[in-house]
Amino acid sequence: MGRPSPNPQGLPFLLLLILPDLRVLSAEAPSLFYQLTAVSVAPKGTPRFWASGWLGPQLFLTYSSGGNAEPWGAWRWEPQEPWFWEKETWYLKTQERLLQEALKLSKKEGAHTFQGLVGCQLNPDNSSQHTARYALDGLDLLTFDPVSREWFGDTAEALNVKKGWANESQRAEKDAEFLLTTCPQKLKSHLQKGQGNFHWKEAPEVRAGGHVEPGSAWSTLTCQAFSFFPPELELTFLREGQPQLVKGVEPWPNRDGAFYSRGTLLVPFGDEAFYSCLVQHPALASSITVNFEASGGLPLPIRVSLVAGSLLFFACLVGVVAWVVISRKRGARPAPWIFRRRAGDDVGSLLSAPASAQDSSP
Template sequence: MVPVLLSLPLLLGPAVLQETGPYSLIFLYTGLSRPSKGFPRFQATAFLNDQAFFRYNSNNRKAEPLGPWSQVEGMEDWEKESQLQRAREEIFLVTLKDIMDYYEDSAGSHTFQGMFGCELSNNRSSRAFWRYAYDGQDFIEFNKEIPAWIPLDPAAAITKQKWEAEKVYVQRAKAYLEEECPAMLKRYLSYSRSHLDQKDPPTVTITSHPTPGRNRIFKCLAYDFYPQGISLHWNQAGKMPASESRGVFPSGNGTYLSWVEVEVPAQDRDPYFCHVEHSGLSQSLSVQWDETKEQKPKARWQLGLSKSLSLRDVRES
């Protein structure tokens, strides 16, 4: 488990190029023992792929659709969903208290996080998971093959005992992952597939700046693309010089950005190309750095990058 769970690009694994699908339904829960001003004690966000489509928190206690899903009629009974989230909130916060009691730290500031969901590939269930973390460390996870809850922290033995007090609860967890979650995802997709299948090609700009020595750093920035899977690398004389990729980040408006840098020796006059592959492009793209046509990224993307980095604990996610 990633120490801080609420970063969807990390949750979904490395960015890869893929055709339409697979599709995923993921729930992220966070409970705080001592919430600061502006942060609820409990909040839940549900994602279809990497897009947040509803949110619930302990302040208003309502599950509310987000983004384009707020305009969709009949996708979910939001009052019924609110009732379900209230019940989960109660269990979630009781578990947080149990952990703090185990460690005899009732006055401390602690975080309990949960992540569970499923994935469909070619209209068949391909992956399902359910796990929790305490203060960013693995706590307990469900193994649906056994089936059983597997403790990953000393305090989790008590949680396992409570959650497995009756065998029916274990079977319900297994049924949720293998049957209920995939069925729910299929139902949501009937309303959402066109939105999730959108493909926005990247806009690419190249800039350069000198290093403390005489060399230069070429930076290839791709932004405004969706989905997140992208391949960026530098090419020089048919070779791939050593470069540094910065990963893929949400830009704050539902798209992503990424960049890759390469250090160029001062005496090197050969042309450098940034090679880009993305499902939104009809074919791969090669952009040559040209000092006479060097473009500066738009200011809003510089601001968007700063914002996205500060919101990696969701953004989303």
């Protein structure tokens, strides 16, 4: 599958604050969602608004301030009418304006983030379910019901935004039309024209390794799975074939539409070779098992025992040496392991026993 260069730069920021669970989106019911983010203060070089479009678990569209809506991943080759992406751009520019206004309407000073999740999901009977949720700084703020044409929210910020949006002519009607009519039509068009993309599968690349901090009695094992799709992936640590409990192993979206997952496990230093990483994925004919290599050291109890034994042996050796030296001095004999150097001789020779002055001269 072709992979365009990353754009926009700000896409990764706050991406998952209110995005639905990707595993839910990959279920049988097809879905189309737009994730919208506006910030009141943007870091230098990043946009003040960006958006991403999701067909099920697949990223198919990106947009950022001042640009155009662009297809993503395999959806670049979906056969759509020339005006299709122009309409997407117009829709997202409208959302950019509305979310920036919402930041002002909330009447909160300082740096804040306003997000929206807007979209629909098809039911087996071809009816659709709609979603329109908004959040301020990651906390739910408003929901919109297209049937009653009302926004719901109880906080002071929600009331301020709701009042401002209600005063805008045709705002509720346009939002309702998008959720009840436009969104389902777009989703059905994608299902028809990009059907092959929904069956895309890419097997993960798996890497495993360990890291030990100097002087630590523990080793951190890391298992990573790269560039896989769909997001359903199981990553399990095993100790001699037995599963180990590891939390927080979740799929995260890459900029190319594929996914990445990572798990870590803390184990006693020296026990690394007892562990392995098991990865299972729909694109794999069979599971992948990667074994961890030993850290090159012995387990801590063995290392402590060896050090203690070495110290004891050294102490005994010193005691024996001292006893022999003292005994030989009392018997007027030199210690047999004391060496001296002879002129022109690179090898030490054993000192001779005391004799006459002539024997001792050089």
